[in-house]
Amino acid sequence: NRKHRLAYDVERVVQEHLTYVREEISDGWDLIHQEGEMKVYRREVEENGIVVDPLKIFHSMKGVTGHEICQYFWDYQYRMEWETTLDSTKIIEVLDPDTVIFFQMHKRVWPAAQRDSCFWSHIRCISNSEEDQPTWLVVNYTTPHHLAPIKSPHVRLVANVALICETIINEPPLNIQDIKRENIECKLTYVAFVNPGGWVPSAALRSVAKREYPRFLKRFTSYVLEQTRDKPILF
Numbered sequence: 169n170r171k172h173r174l175a176y177d178v179e180r181v182v183q184e185h186l187t188y189v190r191e192e193i194s195d196g197w198d199l200i201h202q203e204g205e206m207k208v209y210r211r212e213v214e215e216n217g218i219v220v221d222p223l224k225i226f227h228s229m230k231g232v233t234g235h236e237i238c239q240y241f242w243d244y245q246y247r248m249e250w251e252t253t254l255d256s257t258k259i260i261e262v263l264d265p266d267t268v269i270f271f272q273m274h275k276r277v278w279p280a281a282q283r284d285s286c287f288w289s290h291i292r293c294i295s296n297s298e299e300d301q302p303t304w305l306v307v308n309y310t311t312p313h314h315l316a317p318i319k320s321p322h323v324r325l326v327a328n329v330a331l332i333c334e335t336i337i338n339e340p341p342l343n344i345q346d347i348k349r350e351n352i353e354c355k356l357t358y359v360a361f362v363n364p365g366g367w368v369p370s371a372a373l374r375s376v377a378k379r380e381y382p383r384f385l386k387r388f389t390s391y392v393l394e395q396t397r398d399k400p401i402l403f
């Protein structure tokens with residue numbers, strides 16, 4: 169059902185991510201970083217000499233639900249609290265209660281030109297038939313917008329990013345209100361297809377990505393654990 173002008177795009181991209189997230193890590197993916205439960209995989213891909221390496225990160229953490237992780241990732245009001253690589257972020261359009269369009273200025277990575285990004289960002293709960301917990305996901309997908317003109321010297325990123333979360337309840341007590349945070353666990357898969365939008369030295373971009381992705385996910389998940397510690401569990 170058409171709710172807004174991008175409803176079909178959102179549906180298509182969400183279904184694509186749901187299809188690929190289950191795909192096992194096949195050959196061609198290199199484990200480039202491992203830290204506790206976090207495993208970071210990368211495929212080396214170049215499109216006309218530009219590094220567009222897909223990133224896939226698996227992580228699990230106790231004490232938080234997939235809904236909480238997705239909510240803090242999607243909701244712009246928290247973004248500057250955990251995102252250290254942005255100069256600014258703002259909503260330029262609200263398409264529906266679960267779909268907004270952001271414009272972001274990314275911190276410059278010298279000597280490359282400064283990047284900016286404009287994407288629709290959609291949050292969704294997918295309740296599967298079994299009684300166990302639903303899957304929550306957020307997709308950030310580049311889209312053009314008249315309120316986000318591409319202005320030199322800034323270079324527009326092209327990004328297709330998804331955060332897909334499952335919630336596990338260990339030793340579920342008889343009734344749900346007795347569940348404590350130490351009984352819950354979130355298993356997340358983060359995928360990022362980022363094209364820097366213009367040429368960047370391959371080795372430089374690969375080392376920035378290898379350093380920044382684990383750092384950003386670790387910082388984000390720690391932030392959510394901190395923010396939710398004393399709050400009622402949001403299933």
Ligand SMILES: CCCCCc1ccc(-c2ccc(S(=O)(=O)CCO)cc2)cc1[C@H]1C[C@H]1c1ccccn1
Nearest residue numbers: 253277280308327329362364368376377380381384
């Ligand atoms: C010379 C720099 C070229 C571009 C670098 C760059 C820009 C944005 C992004 C990126 C875009 C979106 C997301 S998100 O998950 O949707 C959150 C919302 O902000 C996250 C990361 C990635 C990279 C790649 C380096 C890598 C890198 C990774 C994590 C932080 C900074 N840099």
